[in-house]
Amino acid sequence: MGRDRYAGEWPREAFRKCGVEYRVSDQPKSDLYLGLLPLLNSGRVELLDHQRLVAQLCGLERRTSRAGKDSIDHPPGSKDDVCNSVAGAVALAAQAAAHPQPKIVQPGIWSKNGGWISDPCGNRAQTTTQKFYEYYNSGGGSYWPGSGPREW
Numbered sequence: 001m002g003r004d005r006y007a008g009e010w011p012r013e014a015f016r017k018c019g020v021e022y023r024v025s026d027q028p029k030s031d032l033y034l035g036l037l038p039l040l041n042s043g044r045v046e047l048l049d050h051q052r053l054v055a056q057l058c059g060l061e062r063r064t065s066r067a068g069k070d071s072i073d074h075p076p077g078s079k080d081d082v083c084n085s086v087a088g089a090v091a092l093a094a095q096a097a098a099h100p101q102p103k104i105v106q107p108g109i110w111s112k113n114g115g116w117i118s119d120p121c122g123n124r125a126q127t128t129t130q131k132f133y134e135y136y137n138s139g140g141g142s143y144w145p146g147s148g149p150r151e152w
Helices: 011-017 029-041 051-059 082-096 130-142
Strands: 061-065 070-073
Touching: 029 070, 029 082, 051 061
Parallel strands: none
Antiparallel strands: 061 070
16 A cells, blocks of 8 residues: 555554555655646546545645745645545556556467467466376376477
8 A cells, every 4th residue: 555654654553563565655745746637637537526535636735935846735724635545546557557567378388299288378277287297197298398309
């Protein structure tokens, strides 16, 4: 779970006791809000019609420091817990979409004589190892690719 630094260490410790990993966000919430705006405006993200979320997002204030750096935060006395969570979730989703993970597939083994020894598409219940031993134990031979001169 990714979170902000609110309340120091005690939330992290409470989650840790329950076996939940609690990682502090790499970005400050102001940067999360700045990253959320172009995703909303481009239509890449659609938000739920949640009254509290809409109120908190609309209540955010943008301030520019003397050094010219923008910061976005809620006004004094108001809350930003829901919009902060949404901005963090959107940032994680955008990051995952930008760096998709390759699919992990089961390897397939093909025999010239017997066809597929294992199904690379995972349509059968047996694993490659189970299929190999079934083939081996049924008299299919003791050959494994690369261990001798003959081919399957």
